[in-house]
Each structure stands twice: as structure tokens, then as C-alpha cells.
Amino acid sequence: MSRSWSAIIALFLGALLPLVAGDAPKLVPVFAERTFERPLGLYQPGDGKRIYVLQQRGTVLVFTPNGSPDGSVFLQRQVLHKGNEEGLLSLAFHPQFTDNGTFFLYYCAADPRRTVLSRMKVMAGDPTKADLASEQVLLTADQPFENHNGGTLLFGPDGKLYLSLGDGGAAGDPQDNSQKTSTLLGKVLRIDVDQADAGLAYGIPKDNPFVGKDGWRPEIWALGLRNPWRMSFDRKTGDLWAGDVGQNYWEEIDVIIRGGNYGWKNHEAKQPFEKRPAIPGAIDPVFAYARGEGQSITGGYVYRGKRLKDLVGDYVFGDFNTGRIWALRRKGDAVENRLLIQLAKGQQVASFAEDAAGELYLCTFEGANGNQGRVYRFEP
Secondary structure: OHHHHHHHHHHHHHHHOOOOOOOOOOEEOOOOOOOOEEEEEEEEEOOOOOOEEEOOEEEEEOOOOOOOOEEEEEEEEEOOOOOEEEEEOEEOOOOOOHOOOOOEEEEEOOOOEEEEEEEEEEEEEEEEEEEEEEEEEEEEEEOOOOOOOOOOOEOOOOOOOEOOOOOOOOOOOOOOOOOOOOOOOOEEEEOOOOOOOOOOOOOOOOOOOOOOOOOOOOOEEEEOOOOOEEEEOOOOOOEEEEHHHHHHHOOEEEEEEOOOOOOOOOOOOOEEOOOOOOOOOOOOOOEEEEEOOOEEEEEEEEEOOOHHHHOOOEEEEEEEOEEEEEEEEEEEEEEEEEEEOOOOOOOEEEEEEOOOOOOOEEEEEEOOOOOOOOOOEEOO
């Protein structure tokens, strides 16, 4: 951990918030009593001198060691946020952000209802301010309904940009988007943002699985997903993990592979959906839990930090509705899942985050109508 990052944490850490007894990890408010407006992400890009907190209704705040404890506005972008699942959903900093000042946004927009992937730069010489005039839209996806927008934007270890999109919403994927090869909905995408192909604002990697295949969007990396709200790369193995929100019975965790079909809407986890036929070669989830345990999975991270020895190599994830946080451990073909934390009533598991050292964070929605929230760090 950089000294500058340590200084930020030392400045903002509040009192411990013990949520369970025993040797389970505890949650520490990173910004003491500071609340946020529906926080969905914490980021530590580049040289680690700043941390950024994304708020769903269109604002990104930046915190520096010598700045205000309340942070300052890095970016304020008008977005569509009428629905509970709409808004500014994700942010990704270019791997060479320190040198090129480039970052990417994924958000919802209106007229027509759509989701947008765009590129921006910081103001010249000032990484604490975004240059809104620099925005370049890379791609859009029409959204027929207000929910299931997916929402994770991140760079892989290969330097390519990945984006998860939901099936377009409503119940039961009424437009069959997840298996439809001509749409980006219900998919994980992979693009090259360091070059542009003819007629595009980005490049199509030549090793994408469906390049040159008739009727397929070449951006598609994987398909058959319902609403992969949060996904992340294991920084040690490079595996791409996703939590896919279920329909009626199951919440599932998938490891996303090149060309993988995860079965929706013919399957919900391993179970046939509405008596539909099985999809040959569909990939089963690594783990699924029934609706008695939770109703809306929030994907997390494989823990690779140093503070929580018992969690190293475990996939930490949660459930938005029940406030439960678990750790999943793979042992060959078998998995073990254990409950780590039960949040207090009124706290919702909105998103997880990871810093440059691999330490783990939690963003919650709290308060009346869940319109406020906090950012916590996992501590032993």
C-alpha cells in the first residue's frame, strides 16, 4: 500500500463496526461518519494518490491526503436514474491512467432509454477534475425496460475493456435477448479501447470468440446472462467472476470464459426455466443459492490481500436484499460457502471494491428508501 493511500485511510477511518462476533472480519467505515448518495464503487487508480467514490445518481467524488475530508467533485454527469437500477453504474480507469488521464463510464440515458459506454479524460494537469467536454461515446445499447442494465466496466489482465449487460429487463427476458446473437443485451463484452476499427470508436480483438461469425455481434465474449450486476477479475489467476441475479429460484455465481453460454433463459442456474429445452454445452454456475438465502446477488472479489489471512483465495460476495455476505472456497470441483457477515436491518449490499493492495471494501445503501449509503473496509 502506498504511503499516500495509507494517509487517506488514516485520515478517514472511523470506529469499528462489529457486525458479527468471533473471528469473522469486521467492517470499518472508511470515511468515518461520511455518507454518500447511493455509492456503487471505490477506485484507486494509477499512482494511488487518490481514491474515487462513484454515486449512482451521476457524481464521482475524489479524496486526496491533503484535501477536504468531504472530498471534492471529480465528475458530475446527467444520467437517467428514474428506476432503482438505473444511473451511473460503473467506472474504469485506463491501465495507463497516470500517463494518459483516460477513464471510462457506463451509465443510463434517456430519449431513447439506453445504456452508454463512453471515454473521458481529466483536465490537463489536474487528475482531480474530469473534462466533461472530452467525452466520446464508444457504444450504446437500447434498453427496453428500466431494469437489468448489468453494470460492471473493468479492464482485464490482457488490457482489454470488459462490460457486463443484463437482458434488458422485465421478467423472464420477454425479448429473448440473452440468447439473441444480434444484440449486446444479456452478454459480457470485450473491446480494445487503444485502437479503432473502421466505422467504430473502438477495436474488436481478433481473438474474440464470434468474430466473423454471421449474425453475431463481434463484441460478445460470453452470453446467456440475466443480470450480471457485478463482476471482477481474480488478480492472481485472471479468472473473471460474475454474480448473475436470478429470476424465481436461484442466484448464481459464474466464472466467465471465452465463448461461454450460461444458459439464461433456458436455464436458471442448473434448473430448466419454464420447461425450456436444455442448451447443449451451457455452463453451470460455480455456485448457486436458493431464494430462501437471498433474492439479489451482488458479485464480489476473490480476496488476494494480506489483512484477512483466512480469506485468501476465497470469493467474497453478498446479497443485496438480505444483507448477507459470504465467502466461497473452491476445492477442485467442490465448493464450500460460509456466512461471514450479516448486515444490520436497513443495510443493503450494493457493491464491493478492491484497492491496489487487494484489500476489500463494501458499498452499502442505507437510510430511508436506501438513498444514502456508506463505504466500509474489511478488517480482521
